[in-house]
Amino acid sequence: MFSCLPSVIAEIGINHNGSADLAKKMIAAAKESGAAACKFQLIDAEDLYSPTSIAAPYVDNGLGINGTLKDLFNKVAVSDETFTELKRYADNAGIQVFASVFSEKKLPLLKKLEINAVKIASSEINNIPFLQAVEKSGLTSVISTGAGELKEISKAVSILGKKNKLKAILYCVSLYPPEPADINLGNINILRKKFSPIFTGFSDHFEGTALSIAACALGACIIERHFTIDKNLPGPDQKLSLNPSELSGLIADLKAVFIAGRPVDSWFLSGREKKAAATFRRGAYYMKNLSAGDIxxxxxxxxxxxxxxxxxxxxxxxxxxxxxxxxxxDPIVKSDF
Structure with missing residues (x-):
């Protein structure tokens, strides 16, 4: 997943709606679509939300919940046992799986399962005790920057990067979905310049794939997208997620952009184009019959x-x-004269 080629993380998140069977179908579809990894959210709602947690406009969306965010995440929670089962399924399917966690209580599970990385959600970027716990765990980490000021991002990087375990920083806008005016992909270049050699990516909540492709052109080598097998499933994130055909199309486009956008030091022409030029460029030909001795x-x-x-x-x-x-x-040749 951590390479200079454009890699796509299929963010299954909570789109499984608490169903292990549905989660497995999404893992298989992510693999088939070409994703480098799939990701879940391991949320302990009792630990994360206070009893007075507010309702959000998107909480219900077909799940039959008439309550708070705490109610939502209690309904779609993935138990340690279920996540262990999903990790085993993903291993057999040949795709990496990792997770966003929101409490240090979940870190031992990730270590036990030898998870490739822990994802630190944008909401935790200023949760210093949690960041310190992640760093102390020795787990490889990836962090999103949604709603983060640059000084907050720098602080998080200084904590997580002490043992070179922070592998990627994903520019993110914590709106679902954002408008184009809420996004500035120029931030990707700021992150690249400030935090190199840490990989830079884009956690994209914008509808469609245009901005993911643009981010790749600007140097993002990891793209994270919410993923579902059916946008008509109940749940708050289904509509802004990519389905399998959209994800596979995005991956093909990202690879094309990466290959076509590789840096060069001098003017580039491919061998295929040079060969093709002979078919559309012109050469010199005789317009009429001529005899030896003609001028x-x-x-x-x-x-x-x-x-x-x-x-x-x-x-x-x-x-x-x-x-x-x-x-x-007849073509004109130099030996004619």
Missing amino acids: IKPEHIIMQRPENATGYQTAAFIGKTIRRNVKSG
Whole structure:
């Protein structure tokens, strides 16, 4: 997952709605779509939310919940046993799986399962005790920057990066979905310059794939997208998620952008393009039948496709005596004179 090639994380998050069977279908679909990894959210609602936690406009959305965010996350929670089962399933499917955690209580589980990385959600960027616990755990980490000031991001990086275990910083806008005016992809370059050699990516909540592709062009090598197998499933994140065909299309586009956008020090032409040029460039041809001894005049020459060895060197032939008989349409060659 952590390479200079564009890698995509399929953020299953809570789209499984608490169903292990649905989660497995999403893991399989993420693998089939070409994702490098899939990610879940391990939330202990009792630990995360106070009894007075507020309701959010998106809480219900077909789940039959008429309450608070705490109620939502209690309903869709993944138990340690279920996550262990999902990790085993993902291993067998051949795709990496990791998780966002919101409490140090979940860190031992990730270590036990040898999870590749712990994702630190944007909401925890200023949770210093938690960041210190992650650093102390020795787990590899990835952090999102939603709603974070640069000084807060720098503080988090200084804590998590002590043992070079912080592998990626994902620019993120914590709105669901954001408007284009809420986003500035220029922040990716700021993160790259300030925190290199840590990889930079984009956790994208914008609808469609345009900004993910643009982020790749700006140097983001990890793209995180919410993922579902059916946008009509109940749940707050389904509509802004990518389905399998959209995810596979995004991955193909990202690879194309990465290959086409690689840096060069001098002007680049591919061998295929050079070869193709001969079919649409013009060469010099005789316009009429001529006999040996004739003097070449401008009206004897026409420039036509395909290109030949004489190219555009017509001026060099004017006034010269031809040494052989030629027919209209024959290519002009230097040995004719």
